[in-house]
Amino acid sequence: MHFITASYSNSYASMLAVCLQSIVDNVQKNNITVYWQDTDDDIICALQQLWPYISFVKTAYDISGSSCKKIPMKMQLWTEAIEKAWNDSLCFIDNDTVICQTPESLLRDSDVIFTDKDEQFQINTGVVLVNPSKTTIAFFQDWMQETMRIVRDERLLQQAVSPINPYGAADQMALHRLLGYKKEKKIYSYHTTCGEVRLIAVPCSQYNQTNSVPLSPDIWIYHYKGGWxxxxxxxxxxxxxxxxxxxxxxxxxxxxxxxxxxxxxxxxxxxxxxxxxxxxxxxxxxxxxxxxxxxxxxxxxxxxxxxxxxxxxxxxxxx
Known part of the structure; x- marks a missing residue:
């Protein structure tokens, strides 16, 4: 499995470092890529000194604007990354995570894995697993286009981030809409121009824990988001x-x-x-x-x- 994360600010340097350390300690040393920009060179150089086997790729995306617009821009990165990778499964993770176990086995029966929870914001895209193929590339292209449509429409963007709606962010709203998501449904099929994509929702409580909970060997990934x-x-x-x-x-x-x-x-x-x-x-x-x-x-x-x-x-x- 290839782990992919990103950093677009000096302020998250420590979170990126902790995330990488957790992968190296608990999962693997190779097949890790960090996409970065708007981060001081000495920060990246320090991380490269620690982990010379990790790939650091500098990007030049237009990520200006509010955080509501910046956060879902990761869809551009993910779509580009999946187009480059054909020989290994991918784990896209936010850099405010701690990985305790590899989730690779979850992909045996699906093309895409995402996480959900029975809370106000039902889907969390901080952890997404993918088996790269022509169909999953086509799906991610559709997901990115729908995300960008929401980001560029101020009315839709406000719907995406409103606390009364079940989305929390533009990319999560886009996935919600593409799938016709329902919290009681866990298996989805999405039709692309290249064929069908099979998606499975797995519980955040085990694979992308976003709440503040006691430690447990049953939790594979902790996500230090929001108030953390x-x-x-x-x-x-x-x-x-x-x-x-x-x-x-x-x-x-x-x-x-x-x-x-x-x-x-x-x-x-x-x-x-x-x-x-x-x-x-x-x-x-x-x-x-x-x-x-x-x-x-x-x-x-x-x-x-x-x-x-x-x-x-x-x-x-x-x-």
């Missing part, structure tokens, strides 16, 4: 991602991040460059020794529970 960025970059939790739910996945992430930093220093990467790979370290994690400070974590969790208990109460004094 505030936690990992700034240490800011929210009512939707409280510390009491997040700390196991946070410690997993910090352990991988610590390994990246140690490897960079072992390869004599400049400290000014290392500083660009920034992840917030909470007081209950000992970065030097890679250990959890359990008492400090317990104090933090107790504090969060007290705050959540008091929050609904009204302390307005009645005169």
């Amino acid at each position: 960025r505030d936690i990992l970059f700034y240490g800011r939790h929210s009512p939707y991602r409280p510390a009491c739910e997040c700390w196991p996945m946070q410690i997993l992430y910090l352990n991988i991040y610590r390994k990246v930093l140690r490897a960079m220093r072992a390869h004599n990467v400049a400290e000014d460059t290392i500083k660009k790979f920034c992840i917030y370290t909470p007081h209950y994690y000992d970065m030097r020794h890679g250990k959890l400070r359990r008492f400090k974590l317990w104090k933090r969790l107790c504090s969060d529970k007290i705050k959540s208990f008091l929050a609904p109460m009204n302390f307005t004094t009645v005169l």
